[in-house]
Amino acid sequence: MxxxxxxxxxxxxxxxxxxxxxxxxxxxxxxxxxxxxxxxxxxxxxxxxxxxxxxxxxxxxxxxxxxxxxxxxxxxxxxxxxxxxxxxxxxxxxxxxxxxxxxxxxxxxxxxxxxxxxxxxxxxxxxxxxxxxxxxxxxxxxxxxxxxxxxxxxxxxxxxxxxxxxxFKKVSAGMLLFVLVAGWLGFFSKSSMMLIYASGLLCMWINISPPRKNYGVWIKNGLAIAIPFVLSVAGIYIFFLSKGANPASESAGSWRVIWETFTFPLASPLLAGFSVDDLTKGLVYSPDGQIFNHFWTVVILLLLAAVSVWLIISIVKHVPYRQYKLLVIVFYVASVLFFSYAFVRQLAISYEGRHFRTVGLVVIPGTLYLISRSKxxxxxxxxxxxxxxxxxxxxxxxxxxxxxxxxxxxxxxxxxxxFIDQPTMNYLLKLDSEQRNAIFAFVSADLGLEIQHNRMITIEPIGLNVKVKFEDYTYKGHAGPLHIMLPADYEKNGRAKFLLKCFPGYKDFKVVKLTKDYTVYSAK
Known part of the structure; x- marks a missing residue:
């Protein structure tokens, strides 16, 4: 030992x-x-x-x-x-x-x-x-x-x-304080922690309550956990979430059921815990393009879902630790139910393994335990x-x-x-250092972080053959020099001309093209 x-x-x-x-x-x-x-x-x-x-x-x-x-x-x-x-x-x-x-x-x-x-x-x-x-x-x-x-x-x-x-093994002041603060710290780290927060507290409730049907104790323990839980969630909502939109509040409106809706959550132990989604560069959601077509993606997800369910059943059946079994069951079931519902409702949540990271992490020691006792x-x-x-x-x-x-x-x-090359970056930094009343506009959220002395705008990117509303992109008025940096391919389909028109207070743009990949449009 x-x-x-x-x-x-x-x-x-x-x-x-x-x-x-x-x-x-x-x-x-x-x-x-x-x-x-x-x-x-x-x-x-x-x-x-x-x-x-x-x-x-x-x-x-x-x-x-x-x-x-x-x-x-x-x-x-x-x-x-x-x-x-x-x-x-x-x-x-x-x-x-x-x-x-x-x-x-x-x-x-x-x-x-x-x-x-x-x-x-x-x-x-x-x-x-x-x-x-x-x-x-x-x-x-x-x-x-x-x-x-x-x-x-x-x-x-x-x-x-x-x-x-x-x-914690029983209700105590320390446990109540933990429940209260854990929600705030979890939300501080990532907003999706709220599902993990609720699942963890469900495990706590079951774990501190007697295995026999002593309903009075179960209710007492449930209320003891529920009070600081409600206070924690209420604080997050009142002081943060109520002030704007969030992924859970955004929906396409209609319901949609496809193969991926249920197979992706069911396959989460392998997708998130064994790098399958990373190794395939995004089995379903891939900004650079999927490796497999839709048919083979569905086939792979069905196989992964079947193996994942088998893995969960094997862990629950053969791993001897009661608390661990409770953890795996609660988190897997909660994850499958929540994300299946989110995908059906078309909430602003992508089909990515990272959303299921907790499930992937908690099944790892159980899997290694099974392997250690296998042939x-x-x-x-x-x-x-x-x-x-x-x-x-x-x-x-x-x-x-x-x-x-x-x-x-x-x-x-x-x-x-x-999303910029060094010559264009150096040119923009020079403009930023020389001016104090200019505005810089980019179609990538990270580029504006380089501007230290002037204001900047992040424009929502426009894809090819995508219809957009002019009013969503329009900035009225005039305020000092304007510099818009765009990828060279924005010249296709008139996207660059469209964005220049979205600033009606500016005319006669000067075009600076230091390289073949990026263009700076400037107007005084």
Whole structure:
């Protein structure tokens, strides 16, 4: 036992060391940023320039000479507030603050899951192996290539939250305080944590209540948990969500049932826990185009769903830890029901494995437990699977790091910019340094972060052959020089001309084309 414990801590130590070393490389070449946290960082920029808490300040569409302020409720605030803290305390750039945030969250998350897996019943060695398996997957290292905001914060929080859900054995003041604060901290990390929050508290309720049908105790325990839960959710709604729209409030209106509606949630253990969605570059939702056509996507999802259901049943049947079985059942069922409903209602939630990350993470130690007690041939096959996942992750991270280090465009933020080249970036930074009353407009949310001395506008991108409403893009009035940076392909289908007309207060645009890929349109 002592030997196994030493091996467990060695595996954990090496895992933490690899995470830290990767973070050092990422600090040398800071990552790019996903669109969601780009909007959060725009709020951070507004706050740095004197705006209020969580206020996105930008030129008004009714009069571009004036500003309008919007309380950003679509995404949780932690994705930019934690980097803002590191940026303020350590006096580093936005890109470096993002890296520090990722390293901090990854290390904290690994320790949290190691502690939780032991708490739930697994041996230290199996808990350490589970943590090591987590670090071999693409989603774990993505923040070092593309800062993903709430995803990495949720990883830091999740293990410790689950630990707390199974720590308490009876109703106490500490438990009530935990329930109250856990909701706020969870929402701070990522808004989708609210489903995880409710599922975790359901596990807590069942776990602290007697197995026999003592309804009085069950009701008493339920009320004790429900009161701080309601207060926590009410605080989140009153002081945050009620001030604007969010993904749960946006719907296409109609209902839609397709094969993916139910098979994708059912297949979530494999999609999210074993990198299937990452390895296929997005089985259903892929910005760069799907690998498989619709027929084969449905066939693969049906197979994955069947294997996932079999895996869950096997875990519940053969893993001896009661608390762990409870965890797997509650989170899998809650995830399938919620996301199936969300997909049917066509809420603004994409078919991506990252939304099911919790389910994927909690099935890992159970899977390793089953493998450890299986025949040698299955252990060997799983070992090859593990190596394949780790190798694909290394290739992805090496490729992303090489791009960020040697090819990426960089400006004031130190972030790797994907949608602009260096000559165009240098030209815009020169304009920004020379002027103080100009407005810069971009069709990517991350580019405006480079503007330090002037106001900026983020325009919703326009795809080819997509009908848009003129009034949605119009900015009336006039206020100093205007500089619009667009990809060169916006000249197709008249998209560039359309956007220039959306600023009726400006005429006679000067066209500056430093490279073949991007164009700057300027008017005084």
């Amino acid at each position: 002592i030997k196994n414990n030493k091996l467990a801590h060695l595996i954990l130590g090496l895992t933490l060391l690899v995470t830290l070393i990767t973070g050092v490389f990422s600090y040398v070449a800071p990552p790019a940023i996903f669109p969601d946290p780009s909007w959060g960082f725009q709020v951070m920029r507004s706050m740095e320039m004197g705006g209020g808490f969580n206020q996105l300040v930008s030129p008004s569409q009714n009069n571009i000479a004036q500003n309008t302020s919007m309380f950003l409720t679509w995404w949780s605030p932690g994705q930019y507030l934690l980097p803002y803290l590191f940026k303020t305390l350590l006096h580093v750039s936005t890109g470096h603050a993002a890296v520090i945030t990722s390293v901090f969250c990854e290390l904290l998350g690994l320790l949290g899951f190691f502690a939780f897996f032991k708490k739930i019943g697994f041996t230290p060695l199996l808990a350490a192996c589970s943590v090591a398996f987590i670090t071999c997957q693409q989603f774990f290292f993505i923040p070092y290539s593309f800062y993903n905001g709430g995803e990495v914060l949720m990883f830091a929080y999740l293990g410790w939250f689950l630990y707390g859900c199974f720590h 040698a041939v299955f252990k060997v096959l799983f070992g090859f699977l593990w190596l394949f996942i780790a190798y694909s992750t290394f290739i992805r991270i090496h490729s992303d790091y090489s791009y960020n280090k040697d090819e990426a465009t960089r400006g004031n933020s130190d972030l790797a910019q994907q």
